[in-house]
Amino acid sequence: MFRIGEFAQIAQVSCRLLRYYEELGLLSPAHTDTVSGYRFYTARQLPELNRILALKELGFPLAEIRSLLASAIEPQELRAMLLRMKAQREESLRQHLDSIRNIESRIRQIEEHGTFENYDVVLKSTGPQPFMSIRSLCDGMAAALRLVETVRIHGGSSLRAGIRDKLVVLAYPGFDGDLLDLEVGFSLTRRTNNVVRLPDGTSLSLNELPAAEAMTTLVRTGPVHESHLAFGAVALWIEMNGYLIDGPCREVFLELPEPRVGNAEPVVEIQYPIRKVA
Amino acid sequence: MFRIGEFAQIAQVSCRLLRYYEELGLLSPAHTDTVSGYRFYTARQLPELNRILALKELGFPLAEIRSLLASAIEPQELRAMLLRMKAQREESLRQHLDSIRNIESRIRQIEEHGTFENYDVVLKSTGPQPFMSIRSLCDGMAAALRLVETVRIHGGSSLRAGIRDKLVVLAYPGFDGDLLDLEVGFSLTRRTNNVVRLPDGTSLSLNELPAAEAMTTLVRTGPVHESHLAFGAVALWIEMNGYLIDGPCREVFLELPEPRVGNAEPVVEIQYPIRKVA
DNA sequence: TTGCTCCTCACGTCACGTGAGGTGGC
DNA sequence: TTGCTCCTCACGTCACGTGAGGTGGC
Numbered sequence: 001m002f003r004i005g006e007f008a009q010i011a012q013v014s015c016r017l018l019r020y021y022e023e024l025g026l027l028s029p030a031h032t033d034t035v036s037g038y039r040f041y042t043a044r045q046l047p048e049l050n051r052i053l054a055l056k057e058l059g060f061p062l063a064e065i066r067s068l069l070a071s072a073i074e075p076q077e078l079r080a081m082l083l084r085m086k087a088q089r090e091e092s093l094r095q096h097l098d099s100i101r102n103i104e105s106r107i108r109q110i111e112e113h114g115t116f117e118n119y120d121v122v123l124k125s126t127g128p129q130p131f132m133s134i135r136s137l138c139d140g141m142a143a144a145l146r147l148v149e150t151v152r153i154h155g156g157s158s159l160r161a162g163i164r165d166k167l168v169v170l171a172y173p174g175f176d177g178d179l180l181d182l183e184v185g186f187s188l189t190r191r192t193n194n195v196v197r198l199p200d201g202t203s204l205s206l207n208e209l210p211a212a213e214a215m216t217t218l219v220r221t222g223p224v225h226e227s228h229l230a231f232g233a234v235a236l237w238i239e240m241n242g243y244l245i246d247g248p249c250r251e252v253f254l255e256l257p258e259p260r261v262g263n264a265e266p267v268v269e270i271q272y273p274i275r276k277v278a
Numbered sequence: 279m280f281r282i283g284e285f286a287q288i289a290q291v292s293c294r295l296l297r298y299y300e301e302l303g304l305l306s307p308a309h310t311d312t313v314s315g316y317r318f319y320t321a322r323q324l325p326e327l328n329r330i331l332a333l334k335e336l337g338f339p340l341a342e343i344r345s346l347l348a349s350a351i352e353p354q355e356l357r358a359m360l361l362r363m364k365a366q367r368e369e370s371l372r373q374h375l376d377s378i379r380n381i382e383s384r385i386r387q388i389e390e391h392g393t394f395e396n397y398d399v400v401l402k403s404t405g406p407q408p409f410m411s412i413r414s415l416c417d418g419m420a421a422a423l424r425l426v427e428t429v430r431i432h433g434g435s436s437l438r439a440g441i442r443d444k445l446v447v448l449a450y451p452g453f454d455g456d457l458l459d460l461e462v463g464f465s466l467t468r469r470t471n472n473v474v475r476l477p478d479g480t481s482l483s484l485n486e487l488p489a490a491e492a493m494t495t496l497v498r499t500g501p502v503h504e505s506h507l508a509f510g511a512v513a514l515w516i517e518m519n520g521y522l523i524d525g526p527c528r529e530v531f532l533e534l535p536e537p538r539v540g541n542a543e544p545v546v547e548i549q550y551p552i553r554k555v556a
Numbered sequence: 557t558t559g560c561t562c563c564t565c566a567c568g569t570c571a572c573g574t575g576a577g578g579t580g581g582c
Numbered sequence: 583t584t585g586c587t588c589c590t591c592a593c594g595t596c597a598c599g600t601g602a603g604g605t606g607g608c
Contacts, residue, residue, distance in 0.1 A: 267321035
């Protein structure tokens with residue numbers, strides 16, 4: 001018979017752990033003195049404790065260990081549980097690898113730029129959303145900005161505030177030089193039959209912003225001519241963290257520029273749908 | 279200005295998180311209505327939140343993030359912190375790999391034996407300990423058991439209970455066939471000048487059980503002729519988990535056999551010092 | 557008598573999730 | 583008026599670690 005301190009020392013666990021396991025009904029001392037409350041353990045309880053510790057090592061929570069010990073389950077069922085545990089561990093292993101890559105990319109940023117990156121990339125996901133938009137080829141940035149401004153003004157006045165969500169610009173790849181293939185419109189909280197007519201006779205149509213399981217996201221504010229810095233940061237992040245771009249870039253206007261109140265700079269969230277490189 | 283729900287939706291976090299971060303002093307709403315207590319956030323606070331989320335992703339605890347944001351630290355210091363974070367992650371990655379191996383070895387046990395292993399291996403470590411012992415070549419198991427019994431009887435009577443710890447048998451490798459190279463004695467709680475004489479004129483001498491940073495440990499009870507099962511389980515565990523044996527095996531008697539009380543079977547902890555395979 | 561070991565509470569951990577119970581704005 | 587959103591507590595999480603304050607046995 002060992003007192004709790006000696007038993008704890010032999011098992012290399014703490015007294016607190018032994019008392020806690022008794023409280024949980026995992027392992028009770030072979031004998032408890034009724035007067036002093038002293039706990040006494042036998043050598044034969046050490047393998048019982050070791051079984052608990054071994055199951056804990058395998059990743060089982062204590063509550064599950066208790067039912068495992070109580071129920072004397074089938075080996076095949078146990079095997080299935082172990083396979084699930086293994087899959088969990090492997091998933092968390094992958095997450096650790098991603099995390100290490102992420103840290104490494106930040107370290108390299110500091111080493112190369114001498115400073116911590118100003119833009120913080122955050123992963124998000126989104127479901128599909130109705131999108132009242134028009135797609136158009138624009139010749140240069142100026143034309144693109146005019147299109148956005150037009151959509152903004154007429155969409156803003158034709159769509160009710162309860163339905164209208166955010167001004168979004170999709171940039172499709174595939175054209176070189178100054179030619180930009182853009183889709184501009186408002187995301188909607190629900191579908192609508194409203195029509196938004198533009199002065200040139202065209203009008204917006206009801207489309208859908210597709211769902212994206214994973215997107216890199218970054219918020220940019222400040223003058224348009226600095227936006228390349230933000231895009232550069234996103235591109236670097238995507239590459240260093242082992243992703244590929246998987247769809248057209250979206251620019252979501254969280255705050256529209258309002259020159260009247262002296263607030264000429266919008267706040268834009270740049271979103272790139274991505275997927276893991278194989 | 280966004281109310282908390284909309285801001286949370288944009289940022290893809292919970293309202294609770296935003297309130298919690300305000301409580302921690304990480305991010306306060308741009309404005310709080312004094313009457314209703316409603317929180318209002320601006321689009322420009324999204325990058326602030328993203329910075330917090332990005333630092334959290336890198337593994338920093340929130341308390342540390344708060345001081346990071348407040349103190350505007352040097353890039354070089356930040357780099358050092360990131361390197362430490364990375365080292366931590368890599369360590370935990372190694373532990374995950376070990377854990378997966380451990381689970382795999384249990385799965386294979388079930389598949390090969392059709393049952394969950396009866397013996398549970400537990401890792402321990404030990405410091406050096408004074409050891410009153412005698413080393414001897416024994417010709418066969420019977421001679422070995424006689425030696426152990428002799429040491430047990432005379433050591434038990436010559437060493438005071440306060441000093442005497444446990445009966446320990448060390449098995450050195452290097453002899454084939456029936457020849458066993460054993461060191462038998464009592465571990466001590468402190469050094470002593472006591473002399474333990476044996477009937478054949480020899481006596482125990484004061485030695486040291488060396489420290490072992492890592493040992494696989496397994497408790498065996500039951501008849502001696504079944505002990506090979508326990509040794510087999512240990513050997514399998516050591517191999518499957520990527521270790522090598524790194525010193526003589528120790529058998530520590532946690533409960534001595536007491537035939538007088540009808541308790542003929544000892545409880546023995548088998549310990550193998552080990553190291554990771556390179 | 558003095559240490560030593562043991563006892564029983566009970567709080568703290570970390571980053572929120574999840575109600576309970578209640579109130580303000582369209 | 584009815585939903586909807588917001589508010590403030592406050593408990594629960596998981597496996598113990600760490601005192602506080604007190605008692606029994608050599």
